[in-house]
Amino acid sequence: MTTATIRGEAHAALITAPGSGQGKSMVTAALARLHRNSGRKVRVFKHGPDYLDPMVLEVASGQPVYQLHPWMTGEDECRWRLAEAAAEADLILVEGSMGLFDGDPSSADLAILAGLPALPVIDAWGMAQTFGAVAQGLANFHPELAIHEVIANRVGSPGHGKLLAGSMPTGLSLLGAIPRHAAMQIPDRHLGLVQAGELAGLDAQLDAAAEVLKAAGLDQLPGRVALEAEAPEPPSRLLEGVRVAVARDDAFAFLYRANLDLLERMGAKWCFFSPLTDSELPRCDALWLPGGYPELHAARLAANAPMLAAIRAHHGVGRPILAECGGLMACMETLVDSEENAHAMLGLMPGTARMAGKLTALGLQHMTTEVGELRGHTYHHSLLETPLEPAAHARRLAGSPAEPVYVEGALMASYFHGYFPSAPALVAAIFRGEPLRFTQN
Template identity: 85%
Template sequence: MTTTIRGECHAALISAPGSGQGKSMVTAALARLHRNAGRKVRVFKHGPDYLDPMVQEVASGAPVYQLHPWMTGEAECRWRLAEAAREADLILVEGSMGLFDGDPSSADLAILAGLPALPVIDAWGMAQTFGAVAQGLANYHPDLAIFEVIANRVGSPGHGRLLAESMPAGLSLLGAIPRSEAMAIPDRHLGLVQATELAGLDRQLDAAAEVLEAAGLDRLPARITLEAEAPEPPARLLDGRRIAVARDDAFAFLYRANLDLLEAMGAELSYFSPLADEALPACDALWLPGGYPELHAARLAANAPMRSAIRAHHAAGGPILAECGGLMACVETLVDGEGQAHEMLGLLPGTARMAGKLTALGLQGLHADLGELRGHTYHHSRLETAAEPLCRTRKLAGSEAEPVYRQGALVASYFHGYFPSAPRLTAAIFRGQRFSPLDP
């Protein structure tokens, strides 16, 4: 028997005409502004992204989950939003890329959920053309609601007035954000710098919130009703299973929904640091998620006790899931961005070599007899190996399908999976059970 959940709150999807317009920091600053005003704020992220949600969690003080009509599924998108609306005063969904980029795009999510879109437009170098850009976004899709926009990186109060005067009928300027150091956040080759590495992030978010308040952005977006069917709880396929999860500056790309699912299936999770710890926690299986092993390769190579512990786990038939950065740690050698070679775990023959540029990007799925695990690939390294892959992922969009390797009970790939899309397949991997790939 299904249960319908329903909630009402203020909500908006924060997007932009394209990447680099400042929507991530605007979303974070809005979350902090309203949180500081005493409101309960929930932030979500459209699409496969690990780094932006880290900052949004610090900004809002609440967990951040991914929403993507293909990767997480339409029903889950509706459910997570409706569930949040039951307790939150404000929901903000940070879009990805440009408003209409990708399939499904941020706009598709907004239409699916009934959210108004609130575009952030970088006004640097624009005057009256700003209104034309806003009008184009608002009129591009008849089912998408856009009532107001935000101007970012505005040069002066006079510049802000020009932008406001350029707005066409039916659209208004919510606020003009001046250029400010408080609104800048550093990034690196995979996206934003991890929140745990940003000293003074809380102070910066408070300062950014003050910038937005002074610009008139303390007004709440529209209040809407969100309704959905609650999902059935997953089967207890991992009852009593102890899973050790790598989590530190080198391995941190973890979807909260993945962790939630493992626990809902009965797993007991414990966390360890391949950088700092010398022994594994008591466990039946390991998860080495993505991250930045290339930035910490020397420390990983120097931690001989941990490498020995993981090798012993593998030799004893212990299951290991290694995703992207985890895969790079499992090969024999990792060559970092400076060309320095470092000894890794050696569970998979070959070398992972930083390429100095993006080598893969796109939505993909691992199609097997136990379900289709959906997710994505995004990396700046190449794998040189003589190992034959078990299979390849199914490419939905972007770069070529990724090989998936199996060595004993190790499953390793550059592919990042969203576990709730295939609970049975996920459980089989962590139980060390065989699965049969299907043709992509």
């Protein structure tokens, strides 16, 4: 089967920073809203595994947000999604992760792969002429990476902004100086923004933030970039007619759009339900309990006896369940929250999930079976206490064993979050309830 070539040209930039905490997430969101309010179609992407920032970026842009990561999603998919966006959008923004050169592959690697210029956001708090040195260091670190402009964030005064502009070395310019402003502040949780649905007045705040950027001179468009890629072949219809119920509410919300898209492209019919508020499951053949914050809503989960009974009955008749991270925690007998309160959960697996008060695992991982290698990541602040022996372990990129993968009947549960398009046949086997043969342990 031949594939189509997709070509497009759009204004585009990768919004990055020297490190985390510089304000790039809110700057990206405010830029998206600024240009959307100016009548432009804006597409935003996120580098790497992240569920929280894309929620805010979708509200800001009014368009779906997908992940781009040369290893997790694959280089070809990165090129394809960007070219597809360039064929329809006026502006493409890619929010980087961590610092520009942090990680492997880094945000810089993605920019080089796609041919995008990087636009660093540098927190200018407590800096004067050193700002120019930081900008120059970023611009000169990699010869294949294009950086022409930078943005100063949290600037103290117009005079401070002029001082920063004067510190720019030859070949670099200051695109804009963003003042300290309440509209540019969004609460964060666990290294990212809080869920968009938890933020009252988010639309109004984004509009206000867009005006802050406009006043700072950031209504200019970045340069145009021509993008081209081959469209991927459609996946086999391995889930034709399979009905998948997907948990989504304040407790379970960590969902990649690409994962839902793949289920649909493989023929599955999926629908959302709420373990917090619904009293019964929708008619379904399989369940997906994704990650989220069950620890923040454990009392409500425990009190929803009809829903707990419905999920137990689904498991009891041997229908498939995929439980990821927060979903795994809900499958345990007990969940102990950060206040040391114990809550009775589904009891599909013996043992306890306990909040640890600190980050307990973070990083890219992959799970390998005879029908494919599922790529993804882990990220959690809890610990599992269970007598169950894992069926397998996900692996870190370096090859060492990492997150345990548990199989109880047709339930597969792990702290591991999978990116479904990396292994369609494996994902289909999970939701069909087929036995899996893991090739690593």
